[in-house]
Amino acid sequence: MLMLIPLDVLALFISASLALAVAPGPDNLFVLSQSALYGRKSGLLVTLGLCSGLLLHVSAATLGVAALFQTSLIAFNLLKAVGAAYLLFLAFQAFSAGAAAFDDGPNMGLGPRELYFRGIIMNVTNPKVALFFLAFLPQFADGTRGSVTLQMLLLGALFMASTLLVFGAVAWFAGSFGERLQRSSAVQTVLNRMAGTIFIGLAVRLLAAQR
Numbered sequence: 001m002l003m004l005i006p007l008d009v010l011a012l013f014i015s016a017s018l019a020l021a022v023a024p025g026p027d028n029l030f031v032l033s034q035s036a037l038y039g040r041k042s043g044l045l046v047t048l049g050l051c052s053g054l055l056l057h058v059s060a061a062t063l064g065v066a067a068l069f070q071t072s073l074i075a076f077n078l079l080k081a082v083g084a085a086y087l088l089f090l091a092f093q094a095f096s097a098g099a100a101a102f103d104d105g106p107n108m109g110l111g112p113r114e115l116y117f118r119g120i121i122m123n124v125t126n127p128k129v130a131l132f133f134l135a136f137l138p139q140f141a142d143g144t145r146g147s148v149t150l151q152m153l154l155l156g157a158l159f160m161a162s163t164l165l166v167f168g169a170v171a172w173f174a175g176s177f178g179e180r181l182q183r184s185s186a187v188q189t190v191l192n193r194m195a196g197t198i199f200i201g202l203a204v205r206l207l208a209a210q211r
Contacts, residue, residue: 004146005154013140017159021166026202030122031167032174033195034115037094040175042115047167049119051160056124058156061133062149076127080206083125087203090118094196126206 005013021028027050035043123129133156141151 004151005140006145009140010158013155014158014162017162018166021163026126026205027123027163028167028170029198029202030119031170033198034118035171035174036177037192037195038115038175040172043171043175044168045112045115046119046122047164047171049116049121050123050167051119051164052116053120053123054129054156054160054163057129057133058137058153058160060130061137062152062156079125079127083122083127084203084207086121086125087199087206091196091199091203094192094199128206 031043031047031050034046137152137155137159138148140155141148145151
């Protein structure tokens, strides 16, 4: 399968994917806030959720379904509204939590499944990600080299691996920092307020997004 794409194209694609993952954006800010709030393990679970959400976007781009969001303003705005509503819900939770929520541990009662699905929902409800894949992946695929579907799937897998590497590092370091501060109720409250503010900012950014 690797022979479908020349090594120089793969190197360029991986470099671009890593750079895009490192660039500040909604997803890595989400990982940063969740890791600082709930710990390293929680951040890694959210990262896995985000990367799992990419599976849907890669599949949609490969099958051409993502083109719907380019042609249908209603579909684009509907998904955007759902994503923003979810972010505002998370902001409400963060502002309501306070330091007392940490008495039972760094996960604030959130189980692995909830943290994982929190990452999936965050990623899947962002229509800009679907449009990004629709525009980005085809640039590195070439019909003269064989199956475009296989090339797109391979490129999608490499992008997911790059994202997992970068976001995993963010979760690891932010989680380590957050875990050291969990003994301070004042700092915990500040982290909650910061997370809530980030969620509101991401919701506003998502609502303002244009196709």
